[in-house]
Amino acid sequence: MAYSEKVIDHYNNPRNVGSLDKGAEDVGTGLVGAPACGDVMKLQIKVSADGIIQDAKFKTFGCGSAIASSSLATEWIKGKSIDQAETIKNTEIAQHLALPPVKIHCSVLAEDAIKAAIADYRAKAGAKPKAAE
Amino acid sequence: MTTQARVANTTEKSDAAPGRNRPTRPIYLDYQATTPMDPRVLETMIPYFTEKFGNPHSRSHTYGWEAEEAVEKARAQVAHIIGADEREVIFTSGATESNNLALKGVAHFYKDRKNHLVTLVTEHKCVLDSMRHLEEEGFQVTYLPVKQDGLVDLAELEAAITDKTVIVSIMAVNNEIGVIQPLAEIGKLCRKKGVFFHTDCAQAVGKIPLDVEAMNIDLMSISGHKIYGPKGIGALYVRRKPRIRLQALITGGGQERGMRSGTLPTPLCVGLGEACEIAEREMPEESKRLTKLRDRFYNAIKAKLPEVYLNGSLEHRIPGNLNLSFAYVEGESLILGINDLSVSSGSACTSASLEPSYVLRALGVDEAMAHTSLRIGFGRFTTEDEVDRAVQDIVEHVTKLREMSPLWEMFQDGVDIKSIQWAAH
Numbered sequence: 001m002a003y004s005e006k007v008i009d010h011y012n013n014p015r016n017v018g019s020l021d022k023g024a025e026d027v028g029t030g031l032v033g034a035p036a037c038g039d040v041m042k043l044q045i046k047v048s049a050d051g052i053i054q055d056a057k058f059k060t061f062g063c064g065s066a067i068a069s070s071s072l073a074t075e076w077i078k079g080k081s082i083d084q085a086e087t088i089k090n091t092e093i094a095q096h097l098a099l100p101p102v103k104i105h106c107s108v109l110a111e112d113a114i115k116a117a118i119a120d121y122r123a124k125a126g127a128k129p130k131a132a133e
Numbered sequence: 134m135t136t137q138a139r140v141a142n143t144t145e146k147s148d149a150a151p152g153r154n155r156p157t158r159p160i161y162l163d164y165q166a167t168t169p170m171d172p173r174v175l176e177t178m179i180p181y182f183t184e185k186f187g188n189p190h191s192r193s194h195t196y197g198w199e200a201e202e203a204v205e206k207a208r209a210q211v212a213h214i215i216g217a218d219e220r221e222v223i224f225t226s227g228a229t230e231s232n233n234l235a236l237k238g239v240a241h242f243y244k245d246r247k248n249h250l251v252t253l254v255t256e257h258k259c260v261l262d263s264m265r266h267l268e269e270e271g272f273q274v275t276y277l278p279v280k281q282d283g284l285v286d287l288a289e290l291e292a293a294i295t296d297k298t299v300i301v302s303i304m305a306v307n308n309e310i311g312v313i314q315p316l317a318e319i320g321k322l323c324r325k326k327g328v329f330f331h332t333d334c335a336q337a338v339g340k341i342p343l344d345v346e347a348m349n350i351d352l353m354s355i356s357g358h359k360i361y362g363p364k365g366i367g368a369l370y371v372r373r374k375p376r377i378r379l380q381a382l383i384t385g386g387g388q389e390r391g392m393r394s395g396t397l398p399t400p401l402c403v404g405l406g407e408a409c410e411i412a413e414r415e416m417p418e419e420s421k422r423l424t425k426l427r428d429r430f431y432n433a434i435k436a437k438l439p440e441v442y443l444n445g446s447l448e449h450r451i452p453g454n455l456n457l458s459f460a461y462v463e464g465e466s467l468i469l470g471i472n473d474l475s476v477s478s479g480s481a482c483t484s485a486s487l488e489p490s491y492v493l494r495a496l497g498v499d500e501a502m503a504h505t506s507l508r509i510g511f512g513r514f515t516t517e518d519e520v521d522r523a524v525q526d527i528v529e530h531v532t533k534l535r536e537m538s539p540l541w542e543m544f545q546d547g548v549d550i551k552s553i554q555w556a557a558h
Contacts, residue, residue, distance in 0.1 A: 003469065011469060017537050034555035035501030035540060038463055038489070042539035059539040063465040067537065 003064050004098035010068035015075045018057040020044040028121025030113040039066045039106065043073060043113035047121050051081045058113070065103035069093050069110035082118050159475045160519045164453055164512030165308050165336060166477060170404070171361040171513065177407045178363065181400035189397050190388060200399045207406025211368050214413040215334075215353060216344035220373060223389040224402055227367035228335035229259040230382075231354035232302075234369055234393065235331045236263045238379030239300050239352070240272055247299035249273045251328075253285060254495045256304050260333055264302075273297070281497050282446035283312035291322055300329040300352075305337035309492040309508055310445030311454025313341055320349030329377060335359050335367075339412025340420070340451045345370060351377050357401065361513055362408030366401035369393075419513065423452035426511050426520050431455055433524040438531055440544070444493055444506060453511045456493075458502045459527075461541035462534040467507065470530035474523050477508050501540075501550070 003011070019042075022029045026047050033040040039062030046055040056074035060067045072093055077085040093099075094107040161169070181203060189204040191197025205219065212219040225231045240250060252264055254276045264274045275293045280286055285303060294301065301323050303314050316332060323330035330349060335356035337343060345353060353370035357363050371377050371392065385394030412419075434441055440460040459467060464478035489503035498506075507527075511520070535541040543550055 008469075011466070014537060019542065031539065031553075032556065035504070035550060036499070036555065038465075038500075038504040040539050040555075042542075059537055059542060061461060061538045061540045062463050064469040066463075067466060 006097050007064050007068040010071040011064045014067060014071040016057050017059065019059065020046055020055065020057050025124055028117040030116025030120060032112045032116050033109050035061065038062060039109060041066065041070045041109050041113040043070060043117045045077065045117045045121060047082060053077050053080055053082060053085055062106065065099050065106040066109065068097050069106045070113060072097060073110040073114055077114060082121065085114055086118055088114055159473050160523055162474055162476045162509050162511065162523060164510035165508060167358050168361045168512055169514060170363060171408065171411060173411060174362055174404050174407045178400040178404045181403050189399050204397050204399055204402045207402040210406035210410045211355065214338060214409040215370060216346055217370050218373065221370055223369050223371060223392050224397055225367045225369055225393055226365055228333060228354045228356035231367050231369040232259045232333055233263050234379065234382050235352040235354060236260065236302060237267065237382060239329060240267050241380040242378045243299045247297050249295055249297040249299065251275045251277065251293050251298055251301045253277050253279055253303055255279050255283065255307055255492045257308055257333055260302055279495055283307060283310050283496055284446060284449060285314055287318055287322065290319065294326045294328055298328045300331055302331040304333040306340065306451050307492060308336050309490060310456045311451045312445045313449045313451060316348045316350065324349040339409065339416060340453065357405040357408060360408045360412050363401050363404040366398060366405045368405065420452050423511050426515055426517065427452050427455060430520045430524060434527065437528045444496060444498055455509045456506055457509065458506045459531045460502060460505055461538045461544060462505050462531050464505055464507055466534055467530055470534065471526045474526055478506060
């Protein structure tokens, strides 16, 4: 399988590998995929009070395209508002990385990971006022 | 070479794919996929491309006679390594054709009396696919499971054989996990039950001692390119006493005792013969050398990396194969990292698909673990230095990828990965 240069670059120099404190209130965590399917992505965001993604981290079990898709996703969402980040489409990721058809599901997983992290953050933020009551 | 240097090298040209345009060739550790030709084999072949180009079936002149003599010498060399008579060896285009011919040929010839075949779920695709075709024609096929070590359960095999069974087909050595099936026991059982025993020996010839008499083998498939011979040639052993009949797949001039028509490719036959002779002569020493290299590799990996699992029996295994699961690291990403090594994940035939290996699944290796496996094959030209470099490269990249793996993180934190509700996708 010939990978594109961009995939190779992200694979060799992955951006934002690591973990944030998943218990923190301003951190949203998305865990998508399944080990049995050969790919699992964990994507985390740290969101400021005004809804801007200040930091993003990922860890991925998967092929080079899965690693590159999640690495690129963290790069793109950093500095964006969560509403903007939510609009990122898998097709943009696939196009940017020149993923072959058999690897499109990697970009789908990256989009899912962003959405899952945002949903987790929103659930926490929504739960917070209730807890204070 | 550092990772950075390799990247620079592979990305210099836009069409540069990993493995191309690099000054040094990767270390070849995929000897179950194919082998380079031994230069000694090539040397014996060359005259038969040029001055000794005759058709071995030409009866009326020197060109034909000398080609025929060469082909018959090769046939005897092939027969010798398996303890057969040269009249029992027919040349084919390779083990895939031999397997097709053995199974379809026997099934078709005896179809009025018997209609059942028995094989293993871990056989090579060409055996399984021949079986599927026979099923479509109305034959019954039993696909036996294997034990966790990859070996056949002889009691299950015995129970599967009925009075309608015409043939049992069980490979000698598995192409993915290198395990050796108990051929002598299988042969004895088949003989007792009055069914033919075919064995795909593509991965076994020249690696383990084979004797068609002692093992009661009735049909055996042989490949040239797995034993440092040329691609495009193989052989099928067909027992004469008691005589095994089969219906030809390729008809024509009636060459190869009517079982396989077509002009024999003299240079390829010569190459296969020479490859067999060299393999037979050097097998005892080479087995020792490869066992030493394999152990050196495996022990170093185990010493440097936790959570590495061997798939298939170590005891009943050819010395040149390891199949290892590097838990929590996906195989394809590992192969991308270790691009100075040529290894395969799963089987070369199936690694284009995203499914984990059906052979590993048959051993009961769970899907997640099957995704982390590499097949590492050592062979005649593997050196100690290559083994050491391979260990270093694999350790470096497994460590790096584990740091990047959410599953490794969970494992470190004591989370049971199987307890998580994963969404299938």
